[in-house]
Amino acid sequence: MGRIGATALATAALAVLFALFVAPAMSKRPLVADPVDFEAAAPTPQVLSPRAGGRTVLRAGGVRLPVRGVVRPGKRFNLVGLRWRGGSLTALKMRVRRDGGAWSRWVEPPNDSDHGPDAGTRESRHAQHGADPVWAGEADEVEVSGWARHGVRDLRLHFVNTTGTATRLDRLRRTVRSAVAGFAGAIRAVVGADAQAQSTPPAIVPRAAWAGDGCPPRAAPSYGEVKLAFVHHTVSANDYGPEDSAAMVLGICRYHRNSNGWNDIGYNFLVDRYGTVFEGRAGGIAEAVVGAQAQGYNSQSTGIASLGTFSTEGQTDAGLRALATLLSWKLGVHGVPAQGQVSVTSGGGSTNRYPGGARVTFDRIAGHRDANATACPGDGLYAQLDQLRAMVNPGPPRAATAATAGAARRNVVYGQKAVLKVGLTAGGTPLAGKKVDVQMLGRLGWRTQHTVSTNGAGTAETSVRVSTNRSLRARYAGEPALLPSSSPAVPVGVRSRVTLALGATAVQPGRAVRVTGTVRPRKATAVLTVKRRTSTGRLVLASRRTVRLRSGRLRTAVRAKRPALYRVRLSTRRDARNLAARSAAVAFRVG
Secondary structure (H helix, E strand, O other): OOHHHHHHHHHHHHHHHHHHHHHHHHOOOOOOOOOEEEEEEOOOOOOOOHHHOOOOEEEOOEEEEEEEEEEOOOOOEEEEEEEEEOOEEEEEEEEEEOOOOOOOOOEOOOEHHHHOOOOOOOOHHHOOEEEOOEEEEEEOEEEEEEEEEOOOEEEEEEEEEOOOOOOHHHHHHHHHHHHHHHHHHHHHHHHOOOOOOOOOOOOEEOHHHHOHHHOOOOOOOOEOOOOEEEEEEOEEOOOOOHHHHHHHHHHHHHHHHHHOOOOOOOOOEEEOOOOOEEEOOOEOOOOOEOOOOOOOOHHHEEEEEEOOOOOOOOOOHHHHHHHHHHHHHHHHHOOOOOOOEEEEEOOOOOOEOOOOOOEEEEEOEEEHHHHEOOOOOOHHHHOOHHHHHHHOOOOOOOEOOEEEEEEOOOEEEOOOEEEEEEEEEEOOEEOOOOEEEEEEEEOOEEEEEEEEEOOOOOEEEEEEEOOOOEEEEEEEOOEOOEOOEEOOOEEEEEEOEEEEEEOOOEEOOOOEEEEEEEEEOOOOEEEEEEEEEOOOOOEEEEEEEEEEOEOOEEEEEEEOOOOEEEEEEEEEOOOOOOEOEEOOOEEEEEO
């Protein structure tokens, strides 16, 4: 190879290294590793043979077979969970270790169906048997121990790595990126390129900061009410530092979404032992987002998980203060007192302590075990709930408000704006001069489009640009004396704008007529319909075919041999984004 060829090869290699290792670290975005999910078969139930000295253990519920063994998935992991089909696993324990290290303590992960989605919800269709994921730190092996009953099958271990250490190449990449990121940060500090960076962390760490883009929700969030709060804990085989918390949250989200098949992370908020609060399920921290945290009560509560295992020891002082601060704000937003009790209706569920339809009374701040058959949030944290309730102060009572919204037209054509009339009252009295947010629902929840002020009648009219089917609403953020409120969602359908034109209005029999058209927003296909007018004036179908569009544009031709007047239309079918639509009819004559 010549000198020029060698130089070109070296340059290309350096470019690849820069793209893989250096460029990501030079970015101003937080240095977050790409999360990785992988799976391995779990130990299967063992049939013990009396000849080998073992014995099958019989219980009233049937045969109990041991599930024991060590699994090495071939990649380093930070979080691991077990799932299966059929039957049940009891006395389940897990422990982990790193290559050359000692085993962690045994931990007993609770069954994840204890805080799964409510029956009948869109994400309940994906539910299966499983155990809560266990935070492993940096581990290479996991040992599983338990007893299988009633036809347990298809045991699988689901692993998640969120620290960028899954393989040796990943670990090298992380080391280089960390070093370059530190160097780049020093350069930015010297030249002042990062002057607009936030100087203090927010009270609640948003999804984007813990790499929420690595765990996108499957669907837009659902909303209910907040009548009480359930306190949970997660499961950890190893102690963790403050630098691990974000990776733990991302790992739990990936497991809930990718292994359990849920829409998103189950909890509404998560709090670490160092006092940091993380936004959980997408949809808005001030909203009554329906999570998957207390089966049978998700649409009536908010769920807050403490990161770590609190089976014996309680939450730290910093963690307890963070829980109290979060609950003071969250309950205050929804006008819920911290003290006292509330009655709610059970939605049922396999691990719910109460049958569906039963009226159940809980403390306003309750433990997960109060509602479901679980040990969560652990004896240590559960014993602190009275102390936590005394620390929470949601503030003085505030008057309830009612926001309303209505669309002038429920369906609009693409390019038109939806006209929305909003209103705000308190006790039936119009509230004038109040700022009301006009919001649109997306996959991450409600997003404010703009803000309007109410007039003397407590109303305002505004317009919103929509290109696809959307839900709109009015949202009042509240004031010290007034509670926030949201209007019911207002669905607005959007019809595609479809146009059609012909290259000629009269042709001889058998000659082609050029047809052009457009569909906005762009679609991949449309339906071209040709009808013929009979001698009696009736229109009959001559042809109908699906045509392909390029960038939303149609170019094709039609032919007709029979002399008559023909009418042509282009139409689109209804889909998830837009309503069905069709063009105006255009005509040509043959003969």
